[in-house]
Amino acid sequence: MCGLAGFLSTSVHPDATAGVITSMLSNIRHRGPDEAGYYLDDGIAMGAVRLAIVDPADGSQPMSDPSGRYWICFNGEIYNHIELRAELARLGRPFRTDHSDTEVVLQAWIQWGSDCFTRFNGAFAVAIRDALTGDLVLARDRYGKRPLFYADHGDDFLFASEMKAFRAFPGFRFALDPSELATTFGVWTPLPDRTPFHGIRQLPTASVLTLSGGRRSLRPYEDLDFDVPGFDGTEAEAIDFVRDTLRTSVEMRLRTDVEVGVYLSGGLDSSIVTRLATQLSPHQVRTFSVAFQDKTFDESDSQSLVAEHLGTVHCTVPITSSDITDNFPAAVYHAEVPTFRTSFVPMFLLSRHVRDAGIKTVLSGEGADEAFLGYSLFRETLLREQWNELSDDQRRTRLANLHPELAHFGPAHQAHLLGLYQQFSVERLPGLFSHEMRYQNGRFAARLLADRRDPFADLLDLVAAAPGYPGMSAVHKAQWLEYKTLLAGFLLSTQGERAALAHSVENRCPFLDPAVVRAAASVNLRYDDGQIEKAILKKAFRAELPEWTTSRPKQPYRAPGSAAFKDSRPEYLELLLSDGELAKIDCLDHKFARRLIDKIMSSPVEEISTKEDQTFVYLLTTAVLNQQFVLGDGSGRPGASAPADLDLRVTVDNRRAVQKVGER
Known part of the structure; x- marks a missing residue:
């Protein structure tokens, strides 16, 4: 896990280039406190800060191939790097390290070009420089686990793992973008290629951006597709299939040179990950969770029960409302986007505790609800789609099961709910049927802005242009929207990666293994009588978890607002x-x-x-x-001093080379 930053520039004086890239990296040093370095050549600087997890001794960045033509700055982990290294070695690709996944990424790029990204099972953002042609390639993983931002500043091009790095570039200024704020407020996150700041873009998930000779090309290397063949087997075979696929995913994410902990929420998904980790880890597994003083939000009893049942060394971090308000500005600084919940602040505090406990890497259950249709949103979408075919008694029964944890879904509110769901049984926003009810809250939030533009216009354009989207079922459209918006834009970023990397902790998500996502799509709705209950997933682990873990209604993670x-x-x-x-x-x-x-x-x-x-x-x-x-100064709180410069350990300067690679 690392952070990267760089620029293509004609405006920065050559003598100032090293100082600018050093300052940019200093602003994201929390992402990689173990090591830092940069690469300089005519018109370009790029560098990385490193959190050493895989091959700590030999994985220094920037890294080149043996010829010195290709250079890479890499943020993330490739979990199948062992298999890819063996394949590349058979094809004759040379390796100088024993097991650095960064070198695997570089050699895969040299061998396969942008087709390599479809082969990667991992979480990554990467910058690759061809010193011969001058091309720069940026790419990001398929689900948006690792961020990568870019901006045009005059004739200069900037890129970084976090936007705060741009503050160090001469003359760069941040400005809120009202049109992007409207979309963010309406949809609950920025859209896949957007940010709330004027002129700053985010590289979309599963995309490659190439800059070559003054030309720019942005294209996806893979589409999000849930239309996979249904699993052709018995329920028992489907259970074994899902279990084995998840086991392999956890096993691959335990490939590391450091100890791996687990975030244990007490729910089904994190309990499954914990169970598999206890079977596969060489260490006694350490689990971590938050406990709220306000019992409305607290799940510590469930967490303790699962930890005791599975035999983990469990640590609970108590969270009060004051803890949230005291740490709110610092957590927002790392999030870099407006958000509708405070739930990212407890995760920010939890990662700090994990770091202090000596853990650099954790597993979590994130992505399970998207893959296995675990959210009530999916049941709600199915109910609304079938609404006019149901009797009043069937409607009442289905409504009662939607949100058993919420008082306003109780019997006293049945008449209101019947009227509300009748109102939303017909699509009004083309392609957004599944989310129309929830987006009403976003429509209200968009009223904060003086310019009352349609907060959903850009999202409507996005789904209209998505390959295959019009032909999807209502539930699959809901799933697509969750992957593209809330998962990548909030759960994996603000509440996930950004909260963890603020304290130099890498999070890994076994449920976001491509094989797991495909397996889930092949069994969803096939073995539960057309309902959405995570049936196969629950049955796969029922015998190994406390009974209530697989039988209780889902409890969404929430925090005081x-x-x-x-x-x-x-x-x-x-x-x-x-x-x-x-x-x-x-x-x-x-x-x-x-x-x-x-x-x-x-x-x-x-x-x-x-x-x-x-x-x-x-x-x-x-x-x-x-x-x-x-x-302000962008340091996380008004009046604070700017981050200190890094002590760079690796410097590569090709600017004074008499001959370029390939001219010899």
């Missing part, structure tokens, strides 16, 4: 409470924002709706980002 800030009144809340501070975010509808703030601060918690709570968190995260990136 606006009430935490109202109760503690942290100093930075003045960004909203002061009209003068609020006015500094010039794209807001300040009257609407003021009405919302006043209601949140003066009303009892039970009178604050979900959409109001989410919109308040959006507003506060936007205000903090505006202070940190647009107005």
Whole structure:
């Protein structure tokens, strides 16, 4: 796990190039505190900060092939690097390291070009430089586990694992983009190629960007496809198939030169990962979780029961509302995007504890609900699609089973729910049927902005252009949207990778192995009477987990919202409470924002709706980002000093070479 940064520039004086790339890397040093280095050539600088997990002795970056023509900066892990190395060696590719996956990526690129990315089972962002042609290639993994941003700054081109690296480039300035904020508020995350800042883009998942001779080409190397052949076997065979595929995935993610821990939420998915890790790890598995002081959000009893049942060394990090508010600005700084929940802050604190415990790598259950249709959203979509074919009794029964954990889905609210679901039984936003109810909260949040543009226009364009999307079932469309928006844009980034890498911890997700995703698609809806209950997954591990783990309704991970800030009144809340501070975010509808703030601060918690709570968190995260990136020094809190420069251990400078590679 690492972070990378670089630029193509004609404006930076050659004598200043090393200082600029060093400062860019300094701004992301939390991603890789073990080692850092950069590569310089005419018109380009690129570098990496390294968290040494695989081949700590020989995996230094930037790395070149033996000829010195190709150079790579790599962020991530390729879990099938052993198999790929053996295949490449048989094809005659030379290796100088014993088992560096970075060298495998480089040699795979030289051998197969951009086709190599479809062969990688892993989480990655990569920059590859061809010193002979001057080409630069950027690529990102298929599910968006590792970030990669880029921006045009005049005639210069910048790229980095985190946007904060751009602050070190001469003359670069951040500015919030109202149109992108509208989409972010509406959809709950930026779209796959967007960010909330003007002029900064994100490399989409499963994509390759090539810069060659002043030309630029962006294309996908793989499409997201759930239309796989159904598993052709008995239920017992399907159970073995899913179990074996997951076991292989966990085994591959335990390939590392450091100890691997597990995030244990207490639910089905993380319990399965923990169970497999206890069977496969050479160490007694250490598990980590958060416990909330507010019992509304706490699942520590479940976590402890699973840990005891599986025999792990378990550690619980207690979280209070004050912990969330005290650490909120720092967590937002690492997230770099407005968000609708505070749930990323406890994960930020958990990763800090994991780092202090000496663990660099953790497994988690993220991605299971997307692959195996675990969210109530999928059951809700199926219900709404079938609504007009059901009797009133069937509708009531299905509604009661949708959200058993939520009081407002109880019997007293049945009449209201029947009317609501009847209203949303017909598609209104083309292609977004599954998410229309949830996007109503986003539509409300978009009212924060003075420019009332359609917050879903860009998403509608995205799905309209997606290959095969119109022919998908309603449930598969819902699944596609989850992968492309909330999973990549919040769960894997803000709440996942960004919270973990803030403290130099790498997270690995066995359920996001391509083979697991395909296996899930082949068994979903085939062995559970047309309902969506994770039937095969539960049956595969029922005998090895506590009974309630596979029988209880799903408990979504949540954290205290606006009430935490109202109760503690942290100093930075003045960004909203002061009209003068609020006015500094010039794209807001300040009257609407003021009405919302006043209601949140003066009303009892039970009178604050979900959409109001989410919109308040959006507003506060936007205000903090505006202070940190647009107005402030970008260091994570107003008034703090900038990150210190790195002590670079590896430097490669080709600018003074008399002959280029290939001219000899």
